[in-house]
Structures are given as C-alpha cells and as structure tokens.
Amino acid sequence: MIASMTGYAVMSREIPEGSLTLELRSVNNRYLDIQFRLPDEFRLLEPAMRELLNTQLKRGKVDCRLTFIPYANTDLPQKFNEQLLNKLLELNNAVKSALSDAKSLTVADILRWPGILSSDTLSTTVLHESCMELLQATLNEFTATRVREGEKLKNALLERLRQLRQLTTELSPRIPMLLANFQEKLVARLQEAKIDGNDERIRQELILFASKIDIDEELSRLQTHLDEVEHTLLKGGRAGKRLDFLMQELNREANTVGSKSVDAEVSKISVELKVLIEQMREQVQNIE
Structure with a gap:
C-alpha cells in the first residue's frame, strides 16, 4: 500500500497508578525525524520507543x-532523591553567591522540582510493558491513517496520470499537421516571390523545419515515465523518493516540448502538462 507521511493517532490507557495517553502526529520530511515529549518517569523508555517506531x-x-496523569487518591510510597537535592542546594548557594538579592529555594520549590520525588510503583521497569503496549496500539492506528491518506493520494495521482496521457495523445497528430501547413505556406511564398520552388529545395526546408519541431522522442519518454509512475503507484510500498524523481523527469520532457513549440495549441498543451505535473509533484511530497 502507498502510505502518506501525514498521519495522526491518539490513544489512552488506564493503569492502577493513573492514566497514560500517547499521541503520534507526523508531516512530510525527506528523512525520518522523531521527536519525543516524555514525562521524566519515562525518559529511559525513549530508546525502546524509538526502535519500535x-x-x-x-x-x-x-x-x-506521552502524558501521564496520576490518580489523586492513589497512596504511593514516595522516595526522596537526596542526590538531586544536594545538587539543587549547591546550585542555590552558587546563585546566592553571584546574586546577593536572589531568593533561596523554598521547601515547596524543592518538592515540586521534577524528579525530586519518585514512586516505587511508577518506576520505568514496572511501567515499561504498559507504555510499550500503548505505543504499539497507537502506532498501528497511526500507520492505518497514513495508509488511508496514501490511498487517497494514489487515486488523485492516477487521475492526473490519466489526464496527462490524454494530453500527450492530443500532441501526436499535431506535428504532421504542422508540417503540412508549413509546406503549403512555403510553396505559396515561393510562388508569390516568383522563386523556383523545386521539390529538392522544398524537401530541404521541410527537413530543417521538422527537425526543429520534432517532439517524438519527448513524447516517447513522457509515455515511458507515465508508465513507470503508474507501475510504481500500483506496486505500492515506500515509493515517495522514486515518484519524486519521476516527476522531475516528466517536468523536463514537458519543458522541452514547450521550447520546441511553434504552435499555439502545442504551447497550451505544454503548459497544461506542466501544471498537472506540478500538482502531482506537490502530492508526491507527502508519500512515504
């Protein structure tokens, strides 16, 4: 399945000590960049959580x-972090030495300090299983949202692919028509100028003009790239980088078609090609 890089999922779980809530959200990025916001009690879980993601x-x-809300009526045995307290007192004295007007930490300040009080029941060892199970469940829903969004992106891209094929089909018959019109005008101008328009001279002029407006190779490469885009979309998987490369190739061929144009209709179709390709490129940026 094609997956979008945009996704969101949130889940909660009740445990004896309180309520755990885990939220995952993502936007597009060239690489995988995971940022964690965890309570102090869960900091040691970050490596395991990162590995799972x-x-x-x-x-x-x-x-x-990840957020944790302990139950207010839970009577948990508390431990006092004496090492952290000594460090706070050292810092407090250092600040007082540097700034004589600075106020000392109060008992309330110290007790509210993150990590100064801990609970045996809230140790990361005990909570590890519940937290990782919650992460796995949230990740499953998160992945499902990205796949659903990816399916919408795939359908939108296939529709624009159909439009691109239609435009390239309209381009093919215009080149012989342009050559026929050029030949008629050339013969008429030579006759008006009373210049001998022998077949060889006309043939040489036609060859020169045809070489300037020939877009057969560009149309062939466009068709090849369109086939590859469709194959990649239908194959699924992590196709974002490959699709982004194909968008660059499609845009290059569309630009060349426009630069060779000597016809208003060909120029118009070239612009429409580039608009559709740019729309596809923007959507491809969200594919994993």
Missing part, C-alpha cells in the same frame, strides 16, 4: 507525545 516508519517528521 523505526521498524514501521521510514520517512516523515514524527512527534511522539
């Missing part, structure tokens, strides 16, 4: 936010 995600800027 890496197994299912390959591209995108991902924000992982």
Whole structure:
C-alpha cells in the first residue's frame, strides 16, 4: 500500500497508578525525524520507543507525545532523591553567591522540582510493558491513517496520470499537421516571390523545419515515465523518493516540448502538462 507521511493517532490507557495517553502526529520530511515529549518517569523508555517506531516508519517528521496523569487518591510510597537535592542546594548557594538579592529555594520549590520525588510503583521497569503496549496500539492506528491518506493520494495521482496521457495523445497528430501547413505556406511564398520552388529545395526546408519541431522522442519518454509512475503507484510500498524523481523527469520532457513549440495549441498543451505535473509533484511530497 502507498502510505502518506501525514498521519495522526491518539490513544489512552488506564493503569492502577493513573492514566497514560500517547499521541503520534507526523508531516512530510525527506528523512525520518522523531521527536519525543516524555514525562521524566519515562525518559529511559525513549530508546525502546524509538526502535519500535523505526521498524514501521521510514520517512516523515514524527512527534511522539506521552502524558501521564496520576490518580489523586492513589497512596504511593514516595522516595526522596537526596542526590538531586544536594545538587539543587549547591546550585542555590552558587546563585546566592553571584546574586546577593536572589531568593533561596523554598521547601515547596524543592518538592515540586521534577524528579525530586519518585514512586516505587511508577518506576520505568514496572511501567515499561504498559507504555510499550500503548505505543504499539497507537502506532498501528497511526500507520492505518497514513495508509488511508496514501490511498487517497494514489487515486488523485492516477487521475492526473490519466489526464496527462490524454494530453500527450492530443500532441501526436499535431506535428504532421504542422508540417503540412508549413509546406503549403512555403510553396505559396515561393510562388508569390516568383522563386523556383523545386521539390529538392522544398524537401530541404521541410527537413530543417521538422527537425526543429520534432517532439517524438519527448513524447516517447513522457509515455515511458507515465508508465513507470503508474507501475510504481500500483506496486505500492515506500515509493515517495522514486515518484519524486519521476516527476522531475516528466517536468523536463514537458519543458522541452514547450521550447520546441511553434504552435499555439502545442504551447497550451505544454503548459497544461506542466501544471498537472506540478500538482502531482506537490502530492508526491507527502508519500512515504
């Protein structure tokens, strides 16, 4: 399946000590960039959480936010972090030495300091399983949202692909028509100027003109690239980078068609090609 890099999922889980909520959101990015926002009690879980996300995600800027709300009536045995307290007192004295007017930390300040009080029941060892199970469940829903969005992107791209094929089909018969019109005008001008328009001279002029407006190779390459885009979309998987490359190739051929144009209709079709390709390129930027 084609997956979008844009996704969102949030899930909550009740545990004996409180409520866990995990939120995943992502936007497009060239590489995989995961940012974590975790409570202090869960900091040690970050490597394991990152490893799990890496197994299912390959591209995108991902924000992982975990919140924990303890139950107010939960009577948990508390531990006092004496090492952190000593460090706070050292810093407090250092600030007081530098700034005589600075206020000292109060008991309330110290007790509210992150990490100064911890609970045996809230250790990362005990909570690890619940948190990782919640992450896996949220990741499954998150991946599903990206796949659903990717399916919409694929259908939109296939529709624009159909329009591009229609435009290239309209281009093919215009070149012989342009050559026929040029030959008629050339013969008429030579006759008006009373210049001998022998077949060889006309043939040489036609060959020169045809070489300038010939877009058969460009149309052939356009068709090849369109076939490859369709194949890549239908094959699925992580196709974003390949599709982005193909958009560049399509745009290059459309530009060449426009630069060779000596006909208003060909120029118009060339512009429409480039508009559609740019629309596709913008959508491809969101594909993983």
